[in-house]
Amino acid sequence: MKKSYAIKRVLYSVFVFVIVMALNFFIPRIGVADPAERYYPPQGNMTDAQYEIIKQLTREQYGFDVSTPQQFLNYVGGLFQGDLGTSFRSGSPGVMELIVDRLPWTLVLSVSTMLLGLIFGIMIGVIAAMKRGRWQDTTLLNASTIMIALPGFFIALLLSFFLGFELEIFPAYTDPNMVSDFGWNMTAILRVIENAALPVLSMMVGSIVGYAQGTRNAVIAVTNEDFILTAKAKGLRNTTIRYKHTLRNAMLPIVTSIGMSISGLIGGQVVIEQIFNWNGMGTLFLEANNMNDYPLMMGIMLLLSGFTILAILITDLIYVLLDPRVTVGDRR
C-alpha cells in the first residue's frame, strides 16, 4: 500500500512539474503575437524596418523562427539536457550557468534559515505547549501576534539599520568580494557566516515564530487525544508520554507545514537578498526582471518551483513513513 502511495505521489509531482513547465513556457508569450517583441521591445528611435531586422535576429538567436508547438518541444528537449535557454544578457551566457553560479549562495541562506527556524521553532513550541497558560505560552502568543504582522523585509531593514549601521555588529551589506574570494578555509567560511548573519536572522524570526505556533497547536491537539489518556492510565512516565507518544504524533502536521512553508520562504528571500545585496538567485531574478531577461526569469522560476515540488514530495514521503495510516486515499 505504502509503495503504491509513494509511486502515486512521485507521478503526481512529475505531473505538476510538467504543468509548471508549460506555464513557464507560455507566460512570457501572453499578450504578444511574436515572442520576439517581448524579448526585444521596440525602442523609441528605431524605424519599423530596423525593428523588423532586430526582431528577425532575435527570432533566430532564441529559436522563435519555428512554430509555437515546435518551440515548446525544443524547450522541453532542452530541459532534459539541462539547458534552460540562453540569457538575454550581453555575451549570451546560458541560463543554467548563471543560475549554477548563484545557487549555492541562495541555498546557504535558505537552508540555514530553514534549519535554524525549525530547530528553535519546534523547541519553543514544545515548551509553550507544556507550559500552557503560563508566561512561556503567553509570550509566544504575543510574539507571534506581533511578528506575524511584521513583514520580513521590514525586520531586515531594522536589523540592517541598528545592527549593521548603528552598532556595526554585522555587515549591513554583503561584502562584494565574499563570493570571488571564497575558498574552503576558515577565514572565508567565517566571512560567509558573518555576512549571512543578518539576512538569515531577518528571515528566521518569522519562521521561528511560525513553526513555534504550529508546533504548540499540534502538541496541544495531541495532548487532548484519547490515546494520551491511555498512556497515562498505563502509568507511563511523563517523559515517555511526551516523547514517544505526544511528539511523534505532533510531528505529523508539522512535517506537512514544512512542505507548505517552503514556497513562501523562497519568495520572501528575493526581497531579503535585495536588501543585503546578497548574490543569490533572488538578486539574479530581479536583475533579470529589470533587463526583461525572460529566459533567465523563467529559468529561475522553474528551478524554484521544482525545488518546492521536490520539498513537498519529500515531506509527503516522510509523512508516509511517520504515519502508518496513510494509504491510497487522497490526503490533500
Added chain:
Amino acid sequence: MAEQTLTLRNLKVVFPSGMGLIRAVEGVDIDIGKGESIALVGESGCGKSVTSMSIMKLIESPPAITKMDQLTFAGDDIKDYTPSQMQSVRGKMMAMIFQDAMTSLNPVMTCGKQIDEMFMRHMQLNKKAAREETVKALELVGVPEPRKRAKNFPHELSGGMRQRVLLAMAFACMPKLIIADEPTTALDVTIQAQVLSVLRDMQKKHDVSLLVVTHDLSVVANIADTVYVMYSGKIVEKASVKQLFKQPFHPYSAGLLASVPSLSDTAGHFVQIPGSVPHPMKKPTGCYFHPRCHYAKDKCKASMPPLSAHDDGRQVRCFYPLKTNGGTSNV
C-alpha cells in the same frame, strides 16, 4: 469487608467554566471488594466517567477541582499520592479500558509496542522479554495469531480486535482493579458479546476487581454483581444486580429498566421517563430527579433525599422508594 480493593468516600468534582462551576460529581461513595464486579450505570453527563477517572486520578487539575474524604486502594491510602507515586500504581495495580479503542490506541505505534510498554515500565523487562509477555497477553484475550497481530497498527485491526488489545493491555500486569469505561459501546452486538465474555472470564479467572462504567443495562446484566445507579452527579441507588432487576427502589432505576425494551414485552408501548437529563449547570432544587418523577411530592421539590440504607446492603436516595408491595415500577 476484610479484603476491600477500593474504598472511595465523598468524591466531589467540579469544572470551572465561563458561566460558573459545573457540578460533575457530588459526593460519591464506592466500595469494591476483592474479585468483585461493580457496575456504575447512568446516562451521559451523570458523572460516571468522571468518577472512574478520579479513582485513577486521571482528572487533570487544572481545570478540574477534585475533593474526596478517602481513597483507599489495596490497603494503601492513595488519596494524597503524588503524580509520580500514582504513575507506579496506574497500569500495575489498577488499569483502565476505554470506550473507543480506535482513538484510545496510539495510531502511529504498533499494538504490540503499546503493550510492551506496560511490561517494560512496570516489570522492568527488556524489549524482547516484554514482547514475549505481550504475545502471551494477547493470546489470553483470544487474539488469533498474536505474534503477527502485535506487529499491526491499530487501524489495521477490526474493532473487536482493537478492544481485545485494550483488554490485553489492562490485564498485562494483572492489576488488582480494572476500570472499564463503556468497554463495548462502540461495538456491534455480536462483537460486544465476544468482548464481554472475554472480559468476564478474565476477571473471574484472575480474581481481579472490576468497575464497569456503562449506560447499557445489558452489559450490567452480563458482567456485574453490584450496581450503582448514578443520576446527575449523585448515586441514587446501590443494589445487587439481581435485586435491582427484580425490584428497583428508585423511580429512576425503575424507569431506566422499564424503558429498555425486552423480548418478553408484548405491548407495543414502551414505558417512558418524561423529560430529559438536567443540564449540569441548571440542576433542579431538591431531588434532582423530581421533575421527571411520577411520584414526586412537595418534599422532593424542597430537599435532596439522603442515600439511606435498606435490607441486604441496598441503598436508595429517595423519600418514597418503590417497595416490593405495590410493584409500581410499571408507571
Added chain:
Amino acid sequence: MSETKVNPIVDMRHVSVDFPVKGALPFIRKGCIQAVSDVSLTIHRGETFGIVGESGCGKSTLANAMIGMVKPTAGEVVFDGKNLYELSRDDFKATRRDMQMIFQDPFSSLNPRFNVYQIISEPMFIRGQDSEATMKARVIELLELVGLSKDDLYRYPSDFSGGQRQRLGIARAIILNPTFLVCDEPVSALDVSVHAQILNLLTDIQKKLKLTYVFISHNLAVVKSICDRMIVMYLGKIMEAGNVKTIFDNPLHPYTHALLSAVLDTDQTKQREQVILKGDIPSPIDPPKGCRFYQRCPKAMEGCKTIPAPEITVEEDHVVACHYVNGFPESVEKGEGYDTPLKQQADE
C-alpha cells in the same frame, strides 16, 4: 397469494448496490463493496417493517435505495406502483415527497443555523406552494404533535437536548404528510431514558397518520415490539425474513439466534443461553462465495463455504437462507463431504 391481494407500497426486486473502491494507482479499479446484493422484499401499506443487522450489513444502503438516495446497480425499486429509477425528474421529486427519513444522529441532521421554524417548515418551503401563515400554523400544529411547544418556534437546535432534537426531526419528516417513513436507528444516539419517549412518539404518529414505517435497528427487542414484518441482514444479504411473530416464535437462522441472545432480558429467570459468535464481520469488499455467514456460523458445514444459501420459504411469511435449516439444494454440485461440520477455529 397475499401479494396480489395487498397493494404493496414498496417492492424491491433483486436489488444490488455496489460501491466502487478506488485502487492504488490511477485507472486501476481495485474492486467494489457489495453493500447490498440481490435483495428482494415487499413492504405492505400501513405496516412497520424492521431491518435488523450489524454495522456494514447494508441496512442503511438498502433504505437509501428505497427512498431514491442511492441508485441500485441492479434490480428495481417500485414505490407505490412506480418504478422509482425510471421516473422523470419531476415525477421522481413528487414521488419522493411521499417518503421521508428520520436520522440516527439528531445532532447532525438539523442545520445549526436554522431556527425551529425554518427547520420544520423547510420541506414546505421547498415545495413553495404555501404562504408564510399556513406554514407557521402547520409548524405549530406539528410542534404540539411531537410534544414541543410553540414557544420553541424561534429557538435554535443547540438549545435542545438530544431527544427534543429527534422530535424536531420527526416533525420535519411528517410535515408534507408522507406515506412512507424510514427511521434509521432513531434512538441509538440518544440517552437510554428517552428511548421510550421517541419510540412511543413514533408509534403514536404512525397510528394517527397511518404511515408505513421502515425501522432500522440492531436491537431485536425494539423490532419485536414495534414491527410487523422484518428482515435480518448480514453482509448485504437477507438471512431471515418474514412476520415478526413467526420469526420470534420460531427463529431458525443461527445468526438470528446470536442476535437474540445479545438482547438483555430484565426478567432474569428467562435469560436464554448465550450464543457467542467467533471472529469478526468480514469486509464486504470480498464477501464469501457461499453463505456469507459461514465463517462465523456455529452450524457451518463444508458446503456452506461454496454454495450460496437460497432464500426458502419455510412457513407462511417466513423465509430463511440457511443450509443448516433448509438442507442443501438438490440441483447443485455439492462436492465431497459437503455436510461435515466445519471445525471451530481455535480463537475462542
Added chain:
Amino acid sequence: MKAVLKSIGRFFLKRFKGIRRFIKRVWAHRQGKIGLTMVTFLVIVAVFAPWIAPFDPYDVAERTTKGLPPSTTHLLGTTINTGQDIFSMLVYGTRVSLIVGVSSGVLIAIVGSVLGVMAGYIGGAVDSFIMRLVDVLLVIPTLPLVIVLTNVLGRDFWIIILIFVAIGWTGLSRTIRSLVLVLKNSNYVKAAELSGASRFHIMIRHILPGTSHLLIMSTALSSAGIMVAEAGLSFLGLGDPTAISWGKMLADAQSGGALLFGAWWWIIAPGIGIFMAVFAFMRIGIVVEEILNPRMKQSSGVYKIFKNLNSSYVEDVFNSMDEHAQIGEASSAKGGAHG
C-alpha cells in the same frame, strides 16, 4: 421563478443580519475589539487623507526641509533627498494599502468560494481540474510569479490586484471545498434533498451560509497577507510607480540613504503603517478563526477561569453537595452570584 427570487432576497437579507450579528460577536472579543477599532481608524484615515495630512505628500519643491527629524511641524520628519513630509506620505499610503488589500481580499473570497463550492459540490472532473490548478499554483513561489506577471501584464494598480487574486484564491478554495464536502453529506442536506430541494436551493440555503464565517476570516487574513505582499512589491520598486505606498516609502528610504544617515524615522514610519494595517486585519481574522474553532482557545480560557476562582466559593459549592445540605437553595444562590 418567483420562489427563486424570493429565496435570493431572503438569502441577502439574512446575510446582512448575519453579518451584523457576526460583527457583534467579534466585538465581544477583546482582540476583535482592537482589530475592528484599528480597521475603522485606518479606513477613516484613508478616506479623509487630504484633510488629515498637513502637507502635500507629493510636494518635492520645498528643498529647505530636507532630512528633518520629527518635530511639531513635521510629525514624523521629512525625507533626506526630497524633503517630503513623511507623516503626510504615511497618511496617503493608507489608501493604497487598504484598497489593494481589501479589494483583493474580497475578490479572493468571491473567487475562492465560487471555485471551492464548485469543486466540492459538483465534484468529478470539475473538482479534479480545480484542485490540480490549486496544486500547481501552490508550488510556484508567489512573489517571483507576481513579479513575472507584472512584468508581462503591466504595473497598473488594478492589474496588480487582479494578479494577487489570481494567485491568492488557492488556499481558500481548498478549505471551502473540504467544508462543502462535509456539509454536502450532512443529514440535513439529505433531508432537504428528500423533500425535493434543487441543487440551487441546497447551495443557497445550506452550503453557502455554512461557509460564510470562513469567508469573513479569509477576507481578513488574505487582506493582511496581500498588504504585506504589496508592500514587498513596492519595496522592490515594482508596484504602481505613480502611487505613494508604504512599501515604496521604505524603498526610497533605503535607496535615499536613510540607513546611512541615521534617519530612523524614515524607516520606522512606513513600517508602523504596514504593521498596523496587517495587525488589525490579522486580529479580526484570528478572532473569527477562534469563534469558528473554539477548541484551541477554550483550554487557555478555562485556565484563566481556574486561576481566578475564589476558593471559598468552591468550598461553598463543595459543602452544598454534602448529604442533608440545603443543596437546592445554596446552589442557585451561589451560581447566580458567580455568573
